[in-house]
Amino acid sequence: MNTFEFKNPTKIIFGKNTIEKLENEIPKDAKVLLLYGGGSIKKNGIYDQVKKALSEFEVLEFGGIPANPEYAILMKALKLIKSENITYLLAVGGGSVIDGTKFLSSAALFDGDTPWDILSKKIRTEKGMPFGTVLTLPATGSEMNSGAVITNAETKEKLGMGGPGLFPEFSILDPQVIQSIPQRQLANGITDAFSHVLEQYMTYPAGALLQDRFAESIMQTLIEVAPKVIEDPTNYEAASNFMWSCTMALNGLIQKGVPTDWAVHAMGHELTALFGIDHARTLAVIAPSHYHFNFEAKKEKLAQYAERIWNITEGSTEDKAQAAIEKTVAFFHELGIDTKLSDYTKDYEGTAEEISKRFTDRGWTGLGEHQDLSPDKVEKIVKMAY
Amino acid sequence: MNTFEFKNPTKIIFGKNTIEKLENEIPKDAKVLLLYGGGSIKKNGIYDQVKKALSEFEVLEFGGIPANPEYAILMKALKLIKSENITYLLAVGGGSVIDGTKFLSSAALFDGDTPWDILSKKIRTEKGMPFGTVLTLPATGSEMNSGAVITNAETKEKLGMGGPGLFPEFSILDPQVIQSIPQRQLANGITDAFSHVLEQYMTYPAGALLQDRFAESIMQTLIEVAPKVIEDPTNYEAASNFMWSCTMALNGLIQKGVPTDWAVHAMGHELTALFGIDHARTLAVIAPSHYHFNFEAKKEKLAQYAERIWNITEGSTEDKAQAAIEKTVAFFHELGIDTKLSDYTKDYEGTAEEISKRFTDRGWTGLGEHQDLSPDKVEKIVKMAY
Known part of the structure; x- marks a missing residue:
């Protein structure tokens, strides 16, 4: 820790x-x-x-x-x-x-x-x-x-x-208050909170056993209540757990004592700035590519997430880690959230280069928990997300 | 919630x-x-x-x-x-x-x-x-x-x-700092923190899915690190998770939105006041009897605890709940914590009546999450703990 x-x-x-x-x-x-x-x-x-x-x-x-x-x-x-x-x-x-x-x-x-x-x-x-x-x-x-x-x-x-x-x-x-929120925004909220947890969790094992379990608790709860919230926002039990999970996902607690990533947000913000795509949806677009690209660095936590969140207990660390990325994409899809940039815009050519250039211009040379995600790697990740 | x-x-x-x-x-x-x-x-x-x-x-x-x-x-x-x-x-x-x-x-x-x-x-x-x-x-x-x-x-x-x-x-x-703490006090600390979680968790299902999981996270972490802490207090990973778990067990977070019990503490405090028994040990003496006595009211949460903490998945709700109490007692014993009053004093006769009388004198007529634990029930619970 x-x-x-x-x-x-x-x-x-x-x-x-x-x-x-x-x-x-x-x-x-x-x-x-x-x-x-x-x-x-x-x-x-x-x-x-x-x-x-x-x-x-x-x-x-x-x-x-x-x-x-x-x-x-x-x-x-x-x-x-x-x-x-x-x-x-x-x-x-x-x-x-x-x-x-x-x-x-x-x-x-x-x-x-x-x-x-x-x-x-x-x-x-x-x-x-x-x-x-x-x-x-x-x-x-x-x-x-x-x-x-x-x-x-x-x-x-x-x-x-x-x-x-x-x-x-x-x-x-x-x-x-969630009773009057359109389904689209409820789905965004669930995706946003879930992604916040991932940014603080999907790095490498750091001996922070309690923080890991708290993060997993929030993800488990969001997965449990998500279909209920979407189906019936007047379901108070689902609504209250959804609301409290969102708050706990980013009030600072689960990020204390652990490495954090936040590269998905850095890239996602640019997609909102460039195309006006809903914040949460940009995270769902970037995250899968980001995890595939940084697979070696993140596979241990991906496998832990596979076991504890998605009950994937068979196979090697790599097998579990891959399956966990697929499960995450499927979860977003069930919420009606598309996970490719081309689902949101036809005008995506050049986006990866543009974002990479912006990061270079700002001097952002090393994103992520290892601070090794250079603009050229960012370009590759965003391209994978087309 | x-x-x-x-x-x-x-x-x-x-x-x-x-x-x-x-x-x-x-x-x-x-x-x-x-x-x-x-x-x-x-x-x-x-x-x-x-x-x-x-x-x-x-x-x-x-x-x-x-x-x-x-x-x-x-x-x-x-x-x-x-x-x-x-x-x-x-x-x-x-x-x-x-x-x-x-x-x-x-x-x-x-x-x-x-x-x-x-x-x-x-x-x-x-x-x-x-x-x-x-x-x-x-x-x-x-x-x-x-x-x-x-x-x-x-x-x-x-x-x-x-x-x-x-x-x-x-x-x-x-x-x-835990490197210089005697084993006895380390065992007390683990027992105390674990008991704090139980007081805020072992009641009845209240639709607080996230709080339940946070409580379970602390218990899982304490169980995981307890033997390591006792065996080698210089193990920093174990020490840091132990320390943060103790803080999170009673900083208010997990009790928000849920019913809480605290009857074990109320009875335990009297055993310390009467006999000078270490606080944590009084909790380990009272808790098993308390859960047996209030079995019907608590069996659903006991069964959830059995499944999620002790991996007891076979049998009826009652079977799991009973097994969970036994697992809890075994956990305390592994820490070197005795769970009967007679393990601490030969002079226990009349204790139950005395505590019951004290509660009556103070007007404490209804302890526990249902506020229905009257002094006569307290007397029975303490007697079961002899």
């Missing part, structure tokens, strides 16, 4: 009808900016629940934060925060709205030249404007971690940021 | 040679009281490491906190805290020293009649004096939770306390 530090101060309020507890979590004298996305919260009743819970507060609103939160739009919200002397941010949405709110939390207190520096210069946020979240779409885990990913449409970039100042003070998780 | 709230702000610093990081965690202007137990830290080098890390700080010391931290002794430390205007507490020890420090953290800011009220009147600690810990004995999980148990020798009572103000600000976990 590797040396690690772990601290996660976010307060989770989980369960049926918990949105009404909002009023106890925000300081009474706060001037709140309520942030949300495309407006689905106005149709599904969540907006009304939030407004009711905040009836005693001074609240301004900023809607329209898109999937893959867009820098230019967030800059408009930042202007509002400053001109209106906002003191507290409340994200009501999924990972995109929460990530956008994290950027705003950081940018509101940032005193450098331009807030884009936070992303381009990888400036760690030690302190941000306080914020909380009401999660409406289980997937990214952003509701209980201190990271965010922001998209810049102008430069077609998608970059990460983070720091101990970016944990939500609280997050409200009512599993009933 | 039940509705829950979860927040755990303790910063964990885990790994080899992490004690030296102490100096970064305590405010530079703090006046520190270093609290420890019987002095073993002076023999195993931990005291020297701590003193070195604190060389720039103003530090006073209070040693001699006994196993089952004793109220009268802690009151002497409290006097010192007040007379010397201490501002920060540092516990260097196992669960007893940490629990004692939690009591002091609360008592230092308590303005009621007598600090014993915190325990006897169950006063929740919203804010305590800040403190950190250096864990020297993995077992209780006290290093990452907000609870404590304090013993009063005069009244032969052992009572709990807690509250959000009692999380350590940080805890340093260096698995190398």
